[in-house]
Amino acid sequence: MNKTINLAQGNGGEENAELISKIFYQHFKNDILEKCEDAAIIDGGRLAFTTDSFTVSPLFFDGGDIGKLSICGTCNDLAMMGAKPAYMTCAVIVEEGFEIADLETIVVSMKKELEINGAIIVCGDTKVVPRGSVDKIFINTTGIGVVQKEGISSSSVSQADTIVISNQIGRHGATIFANREGMKFSSALQSDCTSLWPLVEKLLAEDIAITAMRDATRGGVAAVLNEWAKQSNVCIEVNEESLPVSDEVRGICEILGFEAYNLANEGTFVLAVKSDDAKKVVDILQSFEEAHHAAIIGQVTHQYDGRVILLSAWGSKRFMDLPTGELLPRIC
Amino acid sequence: MSCLELKDLYDGFRDPKVIKSFQKLIALEATKLLKPINIMEVCGGHTHTIMKYGLTQLLPNNINFIHGPGCPVCIMPKERIDHAYTLAMQDDVILLTLGDMIKVPGSHGSLQDARSRGADVRYLYSPMDALKVAEENPDKKIIFFAIGFETTTPMTAALMDSVIKRNIKNIFFHINHVTVPEAMELLVEGRDDTHCIDAFIGPAHVSVISGAKIYEIFPKKYHIPVVVSGFEPVDVMESIYMIVKQFNEGRSDLEVQYKRLVSYEGNLKAQGLIHHYFEKVDLFKWRGIGRIPNSALRLRDEFAALNAEVIYKNILSYEEINNHKLCICGDILRGLAKPHDCTVFGTACKPTSPLGSCMISSEGACAAYYKYGNLL
Ligand code: SF4
Numbered sequence: 209m210n211k212t213i214n215l216a217q218g219n220g221g222e223e224n225a226e227l228i229s230k231i232f233y234q235h236f237k238n239d240i241l242e243k244c245e246d247a248a249i250i251d252g253g254r255l256a257f258t259t260d261s262f263t264v265s266p267l268f269f270d271g272g273d274i275g276k277l278s279i280c281g282t283c284n285d286l287a288m289m290g291a292k293p294a295y296m297t298c299a300v301i302v303e304e305g306f307e308i309a310d311l312e313t314i315v316v317s318m319k320k321e322l323e324i325n326g327a328i329i330v331c332g333d334t335k336v337v338p339r340g341s342v343d344k345i346f347i348n349t350t351g352i353g354v355v356q357k358e359g360i361s362s363s364s365v366s367q368a369d370t371i372v373i374s375n376q377i378g379r380h381g382a383t384i385f386a387n388r389e390g391m392k393f394s395s396a397l398q399s400d401c402t403s404l405w406p407l408v409e410k411l412l413a414e415d416i417a418i419t420a421m422r423d424a425t426r427g428g429v430a431a432v433l434n435e436w437a438k439q440s441n442v443c444i445e446v447n448e449e450s451l452p453v454s455d456e457v458r459g460i461c462e463i464l465g466f467e468a469y470n471l472a473n474e475g476t477f478v479l480a481v482k483s484d485d486a487k488k489v490v491d492i493l494q495s496f497e498e499a500h501h502a503a504i505i506g507q508v509t510h511q512y513d514g515r516v517i518l519l520s521a522w523g524s525k526r527f528m529d530l531p532t533g534e535l536l537p538r539i540c
Numbered sequence: 541m542s543c544l545e546l547k548d549l550y551d552g553f554r555d556p557k558v559i560k561s562f563q564k565l566i567a568l569e570a571t572k573l574l575k576p577i578n579i580m581e582v583c584g585g586h587t588h589t590i591m592k593y594g595l596t597q598l599l600p601n602n603i604n605f606i607h608g609p610g611c612p613v614c615i616m617p618k619e620r621i622d623h624a625y626t627l628a629m630q631d632d633v634i635l636l637t638l639g640d641m642i643k644v645p646g647s648h649g650s651l652q653d654a655r656s657r658g659a660d661v662r663y664l665y666s667p668m669d670a671l672k673v674a675e676e677n678p679d680k681k682i683i684f685f686a687i688g689f690e691t692t693t694p695m696t697a698a699l700m701d702s703v704i705k706r707n708i709k710n711i712f713f714h715i716n717h718v719t720v721p722e723a724m725e726l727l728v729e730g731r732d733d734t735h736c737i738d739a740f741i742g743p744a745h746v747s748v749i750s751g752a753k754i755y756e757i758f759p760k761k762y763h764i765p766v767v768v769s770g771f772e773p774v775d776v777m778e779s780i781y782m783i784v785k786q787f788n789e790g791r792s793d794l795e796v797q798y799k800r801l802v803s804y805e806g807n808l809k810a811q812g813l814i815h816h817y818f819e820k821v822d823l824f825k826w827r828g829i830g831r832i833p834n835s836a837l838r839l840r841d842e843f844a845a846l847n848a849e850v851i852y853k854n855i856l857s858y859e860e861i862n863n864h865k866l867c868i869c870g871d872i873l874r875g876l877a878k879p880h881d882c883t884v885f886g887t888a889c890k891p892t893s894p895l896g897s898c899m900i901s902s903e904g905a906c907a908a909y910y911k912y913g914n915l916l
Contacts, residue, residue, distance in 0.1 A: 210649070210653060210656070212653070212656040212657060213656060214652050214653060214655070214656040215652065215655075215656075216643075216652065216892075222892055223892055226892075389665065449556075465639075465902075512915075515913075517915070520556075520593060520594055521556035522556045522559040522560050522563070522593075522598065522773075523560075523597075523598070524593060524594025524595070524597040524598060524915075525594055525597070525915050526591070526592060526593075526594050526912035526913055526915060527911065527912055527913040527915070529910075529911045529912070
């Protein structure tokens with residue numbers, strides 16, 4: 209590792225994982241932490257507990273803002289453990305000179321999202337720092353959820369499972385990139401930022417046999433699947449053609465040399481479900497507007513344990529790798 | 541970029557049916573080959589396409605690929621990266637460059653590292669964006685660390701044109717542009733009987749600017765077929781088919797598969813602009829390959845006032861730095877070895893900690909093998 213922190217270490221990929229394991233896990237080591245789940249399961253399996261900090265530029269983007277993101281992000285981590293979001297905290301670090309009106313807009317969109325999740329903010333903290341000490345506003349939220357279904361875990365994916373994705377991939381990452389760089393496309397490219405609890409609630413109500421669930425945030429779908437493949441020691445085979453990608457996202461990827469499966473999502477999740485249930489899961493998900501493009505994308509084998517393989521429509525295959533480094537546009 | 545239909549960029553060029561039908565055609569032609577053939581794809585973009593779409597898995601085993609030197613980031617020697625690093629660390633400098641370049645390690649680290657140590661390093665999509673940075677930072681010196689083959693050179697020249705015409709005083713240039721055909725010729729000259737390059741797939745984007753004419757020498761002087769190809773899997777498959785057919789028909793011609801954009805003459809205006817500002821020299825050692833006569837461009841003396849190498853000559857070192865001892869990039873680029881033959885491939889050398897040039901950019905051969913696995 210380097211002597212100083214660099215941006216690549218926050219990318220959700222290999223460098224990020226290395227930083228976390230060598231510094232944080234090294235010193236904080238304990239059984240719960242080492243499970244590496246989206247949310248920690250505590251209190252004898254009754255509660256899920258998680259935290260996340262949010263910094264995004266621009267603060268207001270197509271399809272959401274930092275406020276909506278800060279509630280969705282944390283609540284989704286709880287939902288992914290089969291837990292219903294309940295109590296949350298909200299800590300804000302805001303830069304001197306920030307517009308009060310903007311702050312209020314952000315808080316109002318937090319409130320709206322809390323309602324969707326049925327959660328409430330029960331304590332909080334506000335710090336104002338001198339100009340230049342932070343980039344406009346940083347928000348941290350912590351959430352506690354009540355586990356509705358136990359045993360969801362990224363280390364128990366097996367050959368009995370089928371892999372499902374809830375919607376088109378890469379939309380948040382592509383939107384932020386386009387907004388940040390001032391790229392204007394004629395199309396309606398929007399972040400997928402959304403709360404997933406209502407979808408999960410329905411799946412649980414239908415008694416779906418869910419093995420693992422994870423929202424594909426930083427590092428995208430590739431990061432989730434690679435983690436599952438490693439933690440469960442299986443090979444996940446993805447049919448490239450079945451990955452739902454919108455034309456807009458595909459176009460941005462073409463221009464900049466990205467892969468849609470490496471781009472961040474904020475309201476799209478991957479599921480490993482017992483194969484018999486897969487079709488039903490897709491049908492349930494598709495009944496929600498935010499999961500219209502849900503699809504079966506792959507299966508689990510032992511061809512290359514610990515790896516994710518992409519199968520092309522013309523019969524070739526390749527690794528679906530974790531992103532490394534900062535996402536940079538390719539030059540030629 | 542108002543009403544561009546982004547789909548148009550790739551639609552049709554990844555059609556599984558078309559790819560499969562080329563696979564059949566190639567297989568059929570290949571049975572008639574008298575000996576196995578080695579095709580070098582010169583450009584890193586093609587290496588990327590071949591590995592990403594698993595095209596080698598679709599070919600009979602008497603067709604072999606040699607992955608060429610055409611990745612501008614990969615061939616940048618450490619001395620030049622150290623220049624960029626040194627310039628970036630100057631207090632009043634903003635260093636601008638393109639994409640992947642900021643990841644490449646020099647002797648003190650990469651530009652990314654420089655940035656985490658306080659330097660102002662930014663990457664651009666288009667060199668023209670430098671004008672905006674210069675305008676917003678009148679008290680800073682903006683240095684554009686220019687890299688790339690014939691594809692990006694005209695953009696650097698166009699930026700230079702604007703800087704001069706608008707009399708902008710705070711943009712300077714560190715030029716690292718290189719040219720493709722000279723490197724190809726060196727590799728051809730260096731081949732022996734067991735390791736020959738039998739055909740080239742020529743880079744498309746370079747040829748849009750320079751025209752297909754720059755490859756004429758290979759069929760004429762060396763009897764090596766060249767097919768200038770686009771970057772989509774259908775393009776590459778069709779080009780392979782065209783090459784195999786040339787062999788079976790006993791021809792060695794210069795052909796253009798990428799007719800969508802490439803002409804024989806290329807873009808004469810861009811060529812004129814390049815010639816106005818640059819001259820061909822042997823400026824530095826290509827990483828992994830070494831010195832290649834006339835393979836780089838240098839800013840002409842009349843424009844010395846814009847040349848960061850001249851302005852900062854007291855702090856820039858020209859001492860050559862050797863490549864890592866275990867790295868066999870040179871052999872890989874000559875077709876003598878494959879990434880798997882390197883003892884540190886995937887262990888000591890990975891994209892996150894590259895030891896050699898082929899692992900640095902995602903378009904380098906080692907990086908493409910690591911990333912996509914070269915599964916069979
Ligand atoms: S794996 Fe690394 S060290 Fe080995 S040849 Fe490739 S770039 Fe060089």
